[in-house]
Amino acid sequence: MATSFELNGISVTLDVDPEMPLLWAIREKAGLVGTKYGCGIAQCGACTVHVDGVASRSCSIPVSAVAGSKVTTIEGLSNTISQAVQSSWQKLNVVQCGYCQSGQIMSAVALLTDVPKPTDADIDAAMSGNICRCATYHRIREAIHDAAKSI
Amino acid sequence: MNQISKTSRRDILKSAAAGLVIGFVWTPNRSAFAAPEPAAKILAPNAFVRVAPDNTVTVMIKHLEMGQGVYTGLTAIVAEELDADWNQMRAEHAPADTALYKNLLFGMQGTGGSTAIANSWMQLRNAGAMARAMLVAAAAKEWKVPETEITVKKGVISHAASQRSASFGIFAARAALLPVPTDVKLKDPKDFNLIGTELPRLDNAGKINGTAVYAIDIVRPNMVYASIAHPPRFGGVVKSFDPAPAMKIKGVIKVVQISSGVAVVADSFWTAKRARDGLNIEWDDSKAEKRGTAELLAEYKALAQKPGASAKKSGDVAAVKAAKTVTAEFDFPYLAHAPMEPMDAVVEIRDGAAEAWYGCQFQTIDQAAIARVAGLKPEQVTINTTFAGGSFGRRANAASDYVVETAEIAKAMPPNTPVKLIWTREDDTRGGKYRPAYFHNMKAGIDEKGDIVSWTHTVVGQSIAAGTPFAPKADAIDTMSVEGASNLPYAIPNLDVNLHTTKVGVPVLWLRSVGSTHTAYATEVFFDMVAKAAGKDPYAARLALLDQHPRHKAVLELAAQKAGWGTDLGPNKARGIAVAEAFSSYVAYVAEVSRDKNGGVKVDRVVCAVDCGTVINPDVVRAQMEGGFGFGYGLVLKSAITLKEGKVEQGNFDSYDVLRMSDMPKIEVHIVPSTEKPTGVGEPGVPPAGPAVANAIFALTGKAPTSLPILKKGLSV
Numbered sequence: 001m002a003t004s005f006e007l008n009g010i011s012v013t014l015d016v017d018p019e020m021p022l023l024w025a026i027r028e029k030a031g032l033v034g035t036k037y038g039c040g041i042a043q044c045g046a047c048t049v050h051v052d053g054v055a056s057r058s059c060s061i062p063v064s065a066v067a068g069s070k071v072t073t074i075e076g077l078s079n080t081i082s083q084a085v086q087s088s089w090q091k092l093n094v095v096q097c098g099y100c101q102s103g104q105i106m107s108a109v110a111l112l113t114d115v116p117k118p119t120d121a122d123i124d125a126a127m128s129g130n131i132c133r134c135a136t137y138h139r140i141r142e143a144i145h146d147a148a149k150s151i
Numbered sequence: 152m153n154q155i156s157k158t159s160r161r162d163i164l165k166s167a168a169a170g171l172v173i174g175f176v177w178t179p180n181r182s183a184f185a186a187p188e189p190a191a192k193i194l195a196p197n198a199f200v201r202v203a204p205d206n207t208v209t210v211m212i213k214h215l216e217m218g219q220g221v222y223t224g225l226t227a228i229v230a231e232e233l234d235a236d237w238n239q240m241r242a243e244h245a246p247a248d249t250a251l252y253k254n255l256l257f258g259m260q261g262t263g264g265s266t267a268i269a270n271s272w273m274q275l276r277n278a279g280a281m282a283r284a285m286l287v288a289a290a291a292k293e294w295k296v297p298e299t300e301i302t303v304k305k306g307v308i309s310h311a312a313s314q315r316s317a318s319f320g321i322f323a324a325r326a327a328l329l330p331v332p333t334d335v336k337l338k339d340p341k342d343f344n345l346i347g348t349e350l351p352r353l354d355n356a357g358k359i360n361g362t363a364v365y366a367i368d369i370v371r372p373n374m375v376y377a378s379i380a381h382p383p384r385f386g387g388v389v390k391s392f393d394p395a396p397a398m399k400i401k402g403v404i405k406v407v408q409i410s411s412g413v414a415v416v417a418d419s420f421w422t423a424k425r426a427r428d429g430l431n432i433e434w435d436d437s438k439a440e441k442r443g444t445a446e447l448l449a450e451y452k453a454l455a456q457k458p459g460a461s462a463k464k465s466g467d468v469a470a471v472k473a474a475k476t477v478t479a480e481f482d483f484p485y486l487a488h489a490p491m492e493p494m495d496a497v498v499e500i501r502d503g504a505a506e507a508w509y510g511c512q513f514q515t516i517d518q519a520a521i522a523r524v525a526g527l528k529p530e531q532v533t534i535n536t537t538f539a540g541g542s543f544g545r546r547a548n549a550a551s552d553y554v555v556e557t558a559e560i561a562k563a564m565p566p567n568t569p570v571k572l573i574w575t576r577e578d579d580t581r582g583g584k585y586r587p588a589y590f591h592n593m594k595a596g597i598d599e600k601g602d603i604v605s606w607t608h609t610v611v612g613q614s615i616a617a618g619t620p621f622a623p624k625a626d627a628i629d630t631m632s633v634e635g636a637s638n639l640p641y642a643i644p645n646l647d648v649n650l651h652t653t654k655v656g657v658p659v660l661w662l663r664s665v666g667s668t669h670t671a672y673a674t675e676v677f678f679d680m681v682a683k684a685a686g687k688d689p690y691a692a693r694l695a696l697l698d699q700h701p702r703h704k705a706v707l708e709l710a711a712q713k714a715g716w717g718t719d720l721g722p723n724k725a726r727g728i729a730v731a732e733a734f735s736s737y738v739a740y741v742a743e744v745s746r747d748k749n750g751g752v753k754v755d756r757v758v759c760a761v762d763c764g765t766v767i768n769p770d771v772v773r774a775q776m777e778g779g780f781g782f783g784y785g786l787v788l789k790s791a792i793t794l795k796e797g798k799v800e801q802g803n804f805d806s807y808d809v810l811r812m813s814d815m816p817k818i819e820v821h822i823v824p825s826t827e828k829p830t831g832v833g834e835p836g837v838p839p840a841g842p843a844v845a846n847a848i849f850a851l852t853g854k855a856p857t858s859l860p861i862l863k864k865g866l867s868v
């Protein structure tokens with residue numbers, strides 16, 4: 001059965017099993033591989049996308065659940081907040097292996113959209129669902145503060 | 152001539168601007184997987200440097216970029232000797248070719264032991280200088296001026312007297328026709344202007360916008376997806392299984408037994424995984440390891456009461472009559488590396504050839520392994536190395552485990568079928584190749600004056616090297632089990648370090664900083680226990696015993712000074728300090744902890760000092776210390792793999808707990824200025840992290856955490 005939704009501003013119809021997790025539908029059927037798999041059970045945040053503006057773990061949402069929704073992936077980031085986050089990430093050389101960073105950036109953009117000037121405690125609360133095994137946490141925190149300043 | 156000069160200026164501006172805007176984006180359509188420019192137009196004086204007419208300079212990176220920054224660091228070395236502009240530099244993983252790209256410290260192509268910079272340093276300086284010399288020679292020839300009058304600066308070749316200048320790209324093709332010089336002059340390090348500066352990471356852009364390519368992202372025409380069922384116990388084998396139910400699932404292509412289990416091949420990963428999860432397999436566990444963590448710990452503890460094979464002996468510990476004796480026992484769990492990207496690879500076998508795409512860390516070994524499975528010669532196997540989503544040692548293993556699995560599945564498919572194997576997180580956590588569990592028994596004697604006069608250290612655990620090409624010679628001690636203990640830096644007159652190597656059916660592997668993951672913890676925490684018994688300040692007590700080790704001393708002093716060691720922190724707060732050398736780099740941390748409202752302990756601030764010789768990029772050094780601290784601290788705080796009746800009890804990040812944002816303290820990194828040879832930073836940040844925190848907890852609570860992880864289920868510190 002096909003599911004239709006808006007992916008990065010474009011209407012798509014994916015003819016996949018409605019139970020297929022959004023993550024795999026995006027990666028293997030829509031061909032957008034910036035969103036990563038890390039755990040499959042909403043424990044690591046590598047697969048974070050925005051569903052109607054809300055940071056969501058795409059590994060744990062069946063594709064049928066986003067029918068009619070707006071889904072944004074790392075490839076679809078374009079607004080001012082996203083640009084500020086990405087340029088702070090660049091400026092502070094946040095990335096190491098980089099594998100978690102799409103998810104980190106998606107979570108950070110969602111945080112700054114809700115809370116324009118987050119405290120360290122806000123960052124801990126919003127970002128603790130995103131694991132970084134390279135432990136770039138210190139720079140992620142700095143980069144979020146840096147982006148908040150520039151917005 | 153003027154023409155060239157003008158064109159070149161425009162070229163430079165264009166390329167510089169392009170570089171600023173796009174930065175470095177690596178996609179499968181460009182770089183490694185695209186057809187190269189016709190060779191003659193490109194200046195390629197050696198295996199490492201490509202100067203193209205479009206004015207880009209590409210450095211072939213023989214090491215795996217897995218986060219440690221080799222793309223940036225190795226490229227900077229070439230750029231320095233070439234006098235290039237950083238914006239024109241590109242990096243690309245080198246193909247598997249042992250003759251060209253071996254690690255000069257290993258003799259095979261591979262990444263590990265924090266050797267990337269150390270082994271490439273002179274090689275890449277020469278490579279860059281060679282290209283520079285040829286560009287200069289080409290310019291001199293064209294402009295009919297002596298080479299000695301030509302200067303090169305930021306990617307511009309100039310002749311001041313005639314006011315001519317050109318970009319590298321202009322002369323690339325002409326330089327390529329000249330003889331390759333054999334002897335080139337290297338820069339005096341005092342003239343370095345890129346090395347030692349904070350060049351931005353070359354892999355930033357792709358990793359920020361999602362275009363960086365990892366194995367999991369590879370898409371090939373006709374590709375299929377695979378998932379594997381492994382035996383639930385290590386050493387178990389398939390007895391029987393029924394492929395029929397899996398084959399009924401829409402999209403399943405094949406169910407096949409391979410050497411390590413049963414694989415399901417399907418048209419999507421999710422389908423392969425679902426079918427795999429539903430397989431009904433009967434396992435033969437007759438040869439499997441069935442002991443659990445509790446049994447192993449009891450066995451190790453009993454063994455540790457007797458001395459093992461000698462790893463280091465000086466003086467005579469038995470003859471020492473100590474005024475005071477301090478003892479402690481430490482136990483360390485098995486640890487999974489848990490890189491963020493689970494094990495995965497794409498392999499395609501064709502007639503007379505095989506090709507693979509993945510974050511390859513041991514090219515020579517993996518190439519031979521794929522060749523063996525495919526019935527080919529190693530040189531018939533092409534490996535396209537992608538970025539790796541972390542490794543921490545996991546992707547470098549003598550068995551090439553998940554790579555062999557992918558090749559075996561590809562072999563079972565019709566030729567020309569690329570197979571992408573992805574391990575789930577659970578496969579990864581339960582798949583073995585752990586940092587071994589260890590037990591340490593320690594005893595120290597203190598004399599009347601409060602000096603440490605004897606130190607006995609018994610280590611019990613599996614050998615990582617056993618059964619691999621890295622195994623010690625018969626009867627020789629397994630150095631990886633005792634590194635960090637047998638070379639204790641402290642001047643203690645009577646020393647005895649010994650080892651019991653155990654045989655357990657759990658597959659083990661090095662993890663970021665190898666032996667020092669446990670030896671540094673045991674020695675540095677025990678040192679504080681001994682210092683306390685002797686009534687000494689742990690920092691002062693260390694300094695007093697390090698006269699023979701000035702580099703240990705220097706990092707301790709720098710960390711202590713920056714952290715304000717000895718100043719009052721106020722109530723319910725304490726500091727801990729630890730130092731370790733690993734892979735010839737030296738790192739010290741001071742950790743500040745406080746008691747929180749719930750009676751737990753929180754790490755508030757960490758100060759690091761590092762000495763890694765000549766610094767290529769201070770920002771990458773800092774990043775590796777920050778990450779190395781987080782990695783090492785997270786492991787001792789939270790992580791453990793435990794076994795029950797031979798089965799791993801953890802599966803995903805809900806049970807294999809790792810460091811998260813809320814655990815990460817503020818951290819500052821200070822670098823000891825040095826002109827020594829550069830040494831690595833990927834691993835050395837790990838060893839002293841755990842003990843610095845443990846020592847702070849000890850100072851605060853009077854109880855040193857000796858059984859890891861610190862936060863065992865239901866326990867607060």
Ligand code: FES
Nearest residue numbers: 038039040045059
């Ligand atoms: S892959 Fe979705 S949270 Fe980990």
Ligand code: FES
Nearest residue numbers: 097098132133134
């Ligand atoms: S950068 Fe490697 S997991 Fe986050």
